[in-house]
Amino acid sequence: MTSQFPYRLYLVTDELACLGRDFYWVAEEAIKGGVDIVQLREKKLDDRQFLQKAEKLKVICDRYKVPLIINDNVNVAQWVEADGIHVGQSDTAIHEVQKALGVDFPIGLSIEKMNDIKDPYSNLAWYYGVSPVFSTPTKTDTIAEWGLEGLSELKTMSTKALIAIGNIKIQNAASVIAAGADCLAVVSGICSAESPAKAAELFRKEIDLGLKIREK
Incomplete structure (x- = not known):
């Protein structure tokens, strides 16, 4: 498995958040605007429907x-x-996924509390999805929000790439990166935007700003 995670803007798909617009159009516009990695997350679909959607999105x-x-x-x-x-x-x-897909297959892992990284299997992860940085109505099955302080603390305790998710908006994007996130995972902030491409562009600008703040 590669240890590199060079990506900065991670789109997590949500059909409902597309607000009735063509799902694939939204995804492609987001990529044109600067999304550089995409996750297909559609938990309500059966395997056949999920596969059909994945095949089209993969193209x-x-x-x-x-x-x-x-x-x-x-x-x-x-x-x-x-x-x-x-x-x-x-x-x-995660260890069962690795058995099925092989030791070199990249696996991302959600981290909901600090103790999660103490699990010996967590080290198998390619990156950690820090979930949620801020509470969000799109994900209600988490324990508590990390906040910027929690994110910063996690950064000091792990060498894994940290992907921040949970109510990430253009207005808080730079501060989340400055606090230690390596990448932002965005759902409605892009999927529901009037222009997904423009939203992605704005997120990229804020990511760059956050990196500059962090380097000072």
Whole structure:
């Protein structure tokens, strides 16, 4: 597995957040605007529906050379030859995913509390999804928000890339990066934007600003 995680803006898909617009149009516009990694997360679909969606999205991602990550579905990840898989604390165990997909297959892991990184299997992760940085109505199954202080503390305790998710907005993007996030995972901030491409562009500018603040 590569230890490198060069990505800065991570789109997590949500059909409902697209507000009735074409899902694939939203995803492609987001990529055009600066999204450089995409996760297909559609937990209400059965395997057949999930596979069909993944196949279509993979074509778009491949066109722009953007990695496609599949959320907690080993079979779909294999079938579409995805670039990675993401699992949460209550999803398929990360060591079981590794057994199925191989030791070199990139696996992202959600971290909901500091003790999660003490699990010996957590070290198998390609990156940590810090969830949620701020409480969000789109994800209600988490324990508590990390906040900027929690994110900064985690940064000092782990060498993994930290992907911040949870109510990430253009207005707080720079501060989240400055606090220690390596990448921002965005759902409605891009999917629901009037222009997904413009929203992605603005997020990228704020990410750059956050990196400059962090370097001072």
